[in-house]
Amino acid sequence: MTVRVRVEQTPLPGIGVRHDLVTSSGRTVGVVSHRNGRRDLVLYDVDDPDACLASIPLTDDEAEALADVLGASLMLGQLAGLRQQAAGLLTEQIALPAGSPFVGRKLGDTRARTRTSASIVAVLRDREVIPSPGPPFVFEANDVVVAVGTRSGLDGITAILAGDTDG
Amino acid sequence: MHSTTVLLIEVGALLFALGMLGRLGRRFGLSPIPLYLLAGLAFGHGGLIPLSASEEFIEIGAEIGVILLLVMLGLEYSAGELVSNLRAAAPAGLIDALLNALPGAGFALLLGWEWQAALVLAGITWVSSSGVIAKVLGDLGRLGNRETPVILSVLVIEDLAMAFYLPLVTAVLAGVGLVGGVKALAVAVVTVVAVLVVAIRYGHTISRFISVQDPEALLLSVLGLTLFVAGVAAELKVSAAVGAFLVGIALSGPVAHHATQLLEPLRDLFAAVFFVFFGLSTNPADMPPVLVPAFGLAVLTMLTKVLTGYLAARRAGIALPGRLRAGLGLLPRGEFSVVIAGLAVASGVEPRLAPLATAYVLITVVSGPMLARLPDYPWFKNFIRRWTAVKRGPAQPLPAGD
Numbered sequence: 001m002t003v004r005v006r007v008e009q010t011p012l013p014g015i016g017v018r019h020d021l022v023t024s025s026g027r028t029v030g031v032v033s034h035r036n037g038r039r040d041l042v043l044y045d046v047d048d049p050d051a052c053l054a055s056i057p058l059t060d061d062e063a064e065a066l067a068d069v070l071g072a073s074l075m076l077g078q079l080a081g082l083r084q085q086a087a088g089l090l091t092e093q094i095a096l097p098a099g100s101p102f103v104g105r106k107l108g109d110t111r112a113r114t115r116t117s118a119s120i121v122a123v124l125r126d127r128e129v130i131p132s133p134g135p136p137f138v139f140e141a142n143d144v145v146v147a148v149g150t151r152s153g154l155d156g157i158t159a160i161l162a163g164d165t166d167g
Numbered sequence: 168m169h170s171t172t173v174l175l176i177e178v179g180a181l182l183f184a185l186g187m188l189g190r191l192g193r194r195f196g197l198s199p200i201p202l203y204l205l206a207g208l209a210f211g212h213g214g215l216i217p218l219s220a221s222e223e224f225i226e227i228g229a230e231i232g233v234i235l236l237l238v239m240l241g242l243e244y245s246a247g248e249l250v251s252n253l254r255a256a257a258p259a260g261l262i263d264a265l266l267n268a269l270p271g272a273g274f275a276l277l278l279g280w281e282w283q284a285a286l287v288l289a290g291i292t293w294v295s296s297s298g299v300i301a302k303v304l305g306d307l308g309r310l311g312n313r314e315t316p317v318i319l320s321v322l323v324i325e326d327l328a329m330a331f332y333l334p335l336v337t338a339v340l341a342g343v344g345l346v347g348g349v350k351a352l353a354v355a356v357v358t359v360v361a362v363l364v365v366a367i368r369y370g371h372t373i374s375r376f377i378s379v380q381d382p383e384a385l386l387l388s389v390l391g392l393t394l395f396v397a398g399v400a401a402e403l404k405v406s407a408a409v410g411a412f413l414v415g416i417a418l419s420g421p422v423a424h425h426a427t428q429l430l431e432p433l434r435d436l437f438a439a440v441f442f443v444f445f446g447l448s449t450n451p452a453d454m455p456p457v458l459v460p461a462f463g464l465a466v467l468t469m470l471t472k473v474l475t476g477y478l479a480a481r482r483a484g485i486a487l488p489g490r491l492r493a494g495l496g497l498l499p500r501g502e503f504s505v506v507i508a509g510l511a512v513a514s515g516v517e518p519r520l521a522p523l524a525t526a527y528v529l530i531t532v533v534s535g536p537m538l539a540r541l542p543d544y545p546w547f548k549n550f551i552r553r554w555t556a557v558k559r560g561p562a563q564p565l566p567a568g569d
Contacts, residue, residue, distance in 0.1 A: 010316050013252050013323045014243040014301065018311060032311045035424070042311030048548075050313040050489030 020044075039063055072131040076122055076146060092154045093124070094161060096143045101163040108135030115165075116156030118149020173220040181210065181221070185439050196306070198299045198536065200501050201529050203439050207446015208454070208525070218447070225444050231394070232441030233509070234411040235434040236502050238393045240297065240326055241415015242423045242430075246366035249416065252323050259317065259479035260324030266471040268293035274464050275517075283339050284517035290332055291508055291524050292468040296501025296532065297322040303536045304496065307543065314480045314489040318496050321479055329503060330359045330413065333406040336507065340514035341404060355405055359413065366417040374422040382429060389418070389426040390433070408506060438502070445505050446525065448512055453522040461526035469531065469538070472497045488551055492542045499535030504528050 010018045012032070020030030020042075028044035032055070042052040058066065096103065102110055113119055123130045123137070124144040130137070147157050159165050188202040210216050218225070253260075271292030275285035300322060304310055331352060338351030366373070377388050393414045400410025418426060476494030485493065508524035511517065541547050 011248065011251075012310065012316055013248050013319045014297070015310060015319065018316075020311075030311055040311060044311075048486065048488045050485050051492070052308065052311040055308040055311050 018042075041066075072122075073129050075131065076129055088150050089148065090151060090154055091121075091146065091148050094145045094147060094154070094158050096139055096141065096145065097162045098141065099163070100139070100161050102139045102161060103141050105139060106135060107133055107137040107139065110157075110160050112147075112157050112160055115160065116149060116153040118147050118153030118157050120145050120147050120157070122146040170220045174224055177218050177221040178224060181206075181218070181225075181443065182436075182439075185443065189439075196536070198302065198499070198501070198532055199439070200296075200299065200442055200505075201532050203442035204446040204505075204525055204529060207443040208449060208451045210443070210447055222447070225440055225447065228437055228440035229444030229509075230407070230441075232434075232437035232439070232444075233408050233506055234393060234397045235430060235437050236441070236506070237408045237411040238389075238397075238415040239427065239430060239434050241412040242418060242427045244323060244326070244416060245419050245423070246363045246370060246416050249323065249327055250363060250367070252320050253327065256317075256320035256324055256479075259321055259475075259482060260328065262478050263321050263325065263475045264293060264328065266475045267468055270468050270471055271464070274460075274467070278460065278519075280517050280520075284511065284520055286336060286339060287507055287511040287516065287520060288523075290336060291500065291504040291527065292464065294325045294329065294500065294503040294507070295322060295472065295497045296499045296503065296535075297326060299499040299501045299532060299536065300496060303499070303539050307540065309492070309496075312489065312492065314476075314483070314485045314493040314496075317480045317483045317485065317493050318476065321475070321497060325503075326412075327359075330409050331355050333409050333507070333510070334404070336510055337406040338404055340510055340516055342514075351404060354403070355409065358405065359409075362413045362417055366419065370417065370419040374418055374420050377418070377422050379421045379425050382425070385422070385425055386429045389414075389422070389430065406510075441509075442502075442505060445509055445512070445521075448509075449521045449525050453519070454526060457519055457523040458526055461523050461530060464523075465527055465530040465534075468500075469498050469535070487555055488542060488548070491551070492539075495541055496539045498531055498538055500528055500531045 005021050007019050007021045010020075012018055016032065016034040018030055018032045020028055022028050027046070028049060030042045030044070030052075032040040032042055034040075037060070039058050041056040041058055043054045043056075045051045045053045107120060110120075121132060122145075123133050123139075124146065125140060125142070145157070145161065147154055149157070156165075185199075185203060185206060188206060189199040192199050192202045210218050268289040272285040272289035274292075275288040276282070280288070300318065304315060304318065309315055334351045334355035335348050339345070339348040341347075343351070377385060377392075379385060393411050396414045397407035397410040400413075401407035415423075473491070473494035476492075476497045477490040480490040480493040504524060505528055508521060508528075511524075512521045542551075
């Protein structure tokens with residue numbers, strides 16, 4: 001995390017409060033939080049930056065789901081940023097090789113953590129992020145595994161997924 | 168028939184008719200206020216259907232309606248919000264007062280009315296309807312817009328200014344003269360400042376005194392407190408409405424939140440009765456002669472409101488389209504203008520005031536929300552874009568730099 005983003009807060013007397021931020025791409029997004037608990041996600045117009053182009057009311061569940069999605073992908077980004085920071089702890093994306101014995105098999109079957117002490121923290125599939133997959137998670141072809149561990153641990157996972165060791 | 172039976176029939180039929188009207192209005196995106204006023208005109212003195220038994224009931228209902236309108240307004244704001252807003256937007260509020268109250272006063276003097284009536288008309292043209300405008304902003308999806316805080320702070324200052332203006336008008340209309348009016352104003356200033364200080368310092372203690380757990384007890388205690396304070400304020404000649412407004416401000420936190428939910432249906436009921444009552448007390452036969460002056464006044468003060476919004480938004484660094492949205496958004500006059508006119512009607516200061524105010528509010532509250540939509544139309548946006556381009560045009564061939 002290098003640059004902190006400036007979130008501006010504006011009171012809306014009688015209604016609630018608005019938070020907004022300008023992205024590095026020059027767009028402005030904001031959230032209007034009503035006093036009665038309702039919240040609107042607002043996107044601002046490029047031509048007229050004072051006006052919102054769309055105002056999308058979100059229920060509690062929808063807001064939580066959106067925050068979860070953003071939070072999960074953010075966590076992965078931060079994990080990747082952890083690289084070289086913690087002494088000896090690395091994060092790596094490992095593509096499941098085409099001929100891997102684990103395509104169609106469960107994550108638990110790899111026994112990766114027990115054997116290498118490195119952890120599989122997420123799987124990237126079709127541009128989607130599946131955070132913290134459990135042992136019953138089933139691999140598919142073209143999955144990319146995000147793993148955290150020591151150099152030798154990560155090499156171990158690469159080898160296991162490639163089927164270079166005997167399971 | 169027993170008079171109570173007639174009262175039930177009349178009030179029942181009236182409320183049912185209002186409900187149908189409100190539904191009809193919603194279909195056309197119209198605020199119910201003008202419809203209620205028209206319904207009031209249709210009933211009662213000189214109207215199509217006279218109301219015999221229920222007039223007294225409606226009068227008391229109207230009084231409660233004003234009190235509920237004001238306490239709900241007070242509940243919407245916290246004392247801290249009012250003070251910080253006053254600091255930030257005082258110049259905008261001043262521009263608003265000068266640009267919109269003075270035309271009303273001047274217009275009344277031009278018609279040859281007394282200065283008391285001029286003071287009343289100044290208030291009627293000054294105050295925009297926060298209820299109607301908040302609804303329009305929500306409907307048009309503009310709550311997130313950057314000019315919206317500007318609009319809201321102008322409305323907040325107007326509402327707060329009413330806490331000083333209403334006691335002044337009440338006193339002046341009671342025939343105490345200008346000196347008595349200033350005295351009432353001084354009392355109001357001291358009271359309002361005291362309430363704000365107490366609400367900021369001890370708001371939580373006051374609110375803790377009233378329990379949130381039991382909705383029934385909460386409703387009764389907040390309603391009772393409001394009516395009591397309003398009554399005491401009226402007795403002290405500081406206007407019942409202001410007393411109610413101050414109760415609303417003094418309550419904060421969860422009490423204010425829950426009280427708002429509980430009082431809302433009551434407010435809707437009694438506010439409707441209030442608007443009908445105001446229409447009732449106007450004889451439709453008095454309307455035609457004041458239509459032209461009312462239209463002129465509406466056009467004049469809608470233009471000054473647009474200018475107000477434009478200037479206030481420019482102060483806040485908003486670009487041209489946003490300034491126009493702010494200006495056109497501030498047009499509707501509504502509940503406060505009717506409250507002010509109602510005070511004048513009760514005192515009998517100028518017979519033409521009530522029909523003029525009715526016509527004026529009808530015109531602004533119907534055309535205001537429609538005009539507020541203007542900036543969203545593509546042709547309007549294109550027009551603004553071309554206009555800014557033309558204005559910028561001659562400025563382009565400036566020295567290209569060295």
